[in-house]
Amino acid sequence: MAEKANNQTKMMGKQSISFQNTPYIVATSSVAGKKESEGPLGSLFDIVNDDPMFGKDTWEEAESEIMKEAADKVLMKAGLANTDIRYLVGGDLLGQLIATSFGIAELKIPLFGIYGACSTMGEAMSIGAILVDGGYADRVLSITSSHFAGAEKQFRFPLDYGNQRPYSASWTVTGSGAVIITDTNHKISSSGEADVVIKGITTGKIVDYGVKDSMNMGACMAPAAFETIKQNFEDFGVQPTYYDRIITGDLGYVGAKILIDLLQSAGYDISKNHMDCGIEIFDQESQDTHAGGSGCGCSAITFASFVYKKLKTREWKRVLFVPTGALLSQVSFNEGKTVPGIAHAVVIESEG
Amino acid sequence: MSEKKQVSAKNIINETDTKLRNEYFNQYVKDVTPKNSIPKNTAKAFLVGGIICVIGQAFTNYYIYMGADEDTGKLYTTITLVFLAILLTGVGLYQKIAKFGGAGTLVPITGFANSMAAPAVEYKKEGQVFGIGCKIFTIAGPVILYGIFCSWVLGIIYYLLKLLGVV
Incomplete structure (x- = not known):
């Protein structure tokens, strides 16, 4: 009975969880391509490869390789072996998650393959934290990847086809980010640095405001981010200033403006502490990336490098990490469907 | 169209009718998205x-x-x-x-x-x-298909006009 009551109190409001057996993020890794390494965050990535093929023959194999390198790197940084990981939670953008399947096959870790489009990192970290808090795993590896060329091939045109991208279009990030989430018995604390913990999550619903333009994904996803963030404020009974940063995944310039506008109208001002990984990762002017970066890798490598460091050094005490995804396929687009969005929020704090 | 006026974010979030809300939102997105010259x-x-x-x-x-x-x-x-x-x-x-x-x-x-x-x-x-x-032919295919189809239709029109002595 006591156990049951205990479990019930983890639920917060309508869509959130407040963890009790706090999950720790003990290590992160980021692997990025050449263009990402030339961006403002370029010096922070663990591994950078100038070869877009990553030494492989196809874009799909290249993406699998990126993911494998990220997984190996995060294990190395945590000083762990693959056998130390209880579950791997991961996904990517390619059809039927082939980047993940082929990328992490050799690791032989029990897998939950998930799809949340570009919100996958939020979903992977949420599920990882749930597994750890619930006592179903002592260590979980959450990972996602995306590859510019693979995504173009799957969702748009062949790479060499001569077309023009509208200003609202985003640029898929080539990269993979991974985190290891552990329970308190397996946390790895280093002196002088804070522990990074996942305090809670708010799981997003599919949100559709009827936008059909797949070249304006920021506008498709902004309502999802709006509803998830608003729900997070309500469920936890907090105001935007509760967080040092509210970090969306890949809304880009258009989507970020819409999100701030929508929240403003709902009575929440996030204009001072909002940050978007898609805006941070590239230099819009010199890198010609239009609305900003996107893809599963965008929020994943920005978190794994930039955000994690800020938390480790206690520069930021508490952030709300909200990767955003646009749920479309070429078929749904061709059949005239709208592009719904989804956003998963993760409350992350630096502790100690 | 009655909604010529500028749509604000407030109109969108306060609208309870989904269809109308989506209409407002699309209008609003159009206003905030940068356009090509x-x-x-x-x-x-x-x-x-x-x-x-x-x-x-x-x-x-x-x-x-x-x-x-x-x-x-x-x-x-x-x-x-x-x-x-x-x-x-x-x-x-x-x-x-x-x-x-x-x-x-x-x-x-x-x-x-x-x-x-x-x-x-x-x-x-x-x-x-x-x-x-x-x-x-994923990109060129439609051009070829409809190109040939159009010439076929035009061919028939041309043939009929010829029969009628117009051309």
Whole structure:
């Protein structure tokens, strides 16, 4: 009975969880391509490869390789072996998650393959934290990847086809980010640095405001981010200033403006502490990336490098990490469907 | 249309009717999304398309100068332009020119060549038959299909007009 009551109190409001057996993020890794390494965050990535093929023959194999390198790197940084990981939670953008399947096959870790489009990192970290808090795993590896060329091939045109991208279009990030989430018995604390913990999550619903333009994904996803963030404020009974940063995944310039506008109208001002990984990762002017970066890798490598460091050094005490995804396929687009969005929020704090 | 007025974020979140809310939101998205300048793009397309045509004309003149008759010269020009477009696609330059030139690179025959060469390069990894074979027409296919269909329809109209003695 006591156990049951205990479990019930983890639920917060309508869509959130407040963890009790706090999950720790003990290590992160980021692997990025050449263009990402030339961006403002370029010096922070663990591994950078100038070869877009990553030494492989196809874009799909290249993406699998990126993911494998990220997984190996995060294990190395945590000083762990693959056998130390209880579950791997991961996904990517390619059809039927082939980047993940082929990328992490050799690791032989029990897998939950998930799809949340570009919100996958939020979903992977949420599920990882749930597994750890619930006592179903002592260590979980959450990972996602995306590859510019693979995504173009799957969702748009062949790479060499001569077309023009509208200003609202985003640029898929080539990269993979991974985190290891552990329970308190397996946390790895280093002196002088804070522990990074996942305090809670708010799981997003599919949100559709009827936008059909797949070249304006920021506008498709902004309502999802709006509803998830608003729900997070309500469920936890907090105001935007509760967080040092509210970090969306890949809304880009258009989507970020819409999100701030929508929240403003709902009575929440996030204009001072909002940050978007898609805006941070590239230099819009010199890198010609239009609305900003996107893809599963965008929020994943920005978190794994930039955000994690800020938390480790206690520069930021508490952030709300909200990767955003646009749920479309070429078929749904061709059949005239709208592009719904989804956003998963993760409350992350630096502790100690 | 009654909603000519500027839609604010407040209108969107306060609207309880989903259909109306989506309408407001789309209107609002249109207002906040940066747009391409049509005169600027048209000028660029004219410039790049014009340069391609001048190059084509230069080839035609050259071939005629070399002794070809006009029809043969034009045929050689077409082959040359297609070859150059495929070559530029292969080395990854055509996309860069198209990014600047837009319709200027799409409308000439070079655009057609690019639309077939690009999938051929991209899908080569999936094999000769299911890769290149099946996918080479993914972009050019509709042009060919409806091009042929239109000429067929026009052919029939022409035939009927001829029967009626109009032409």
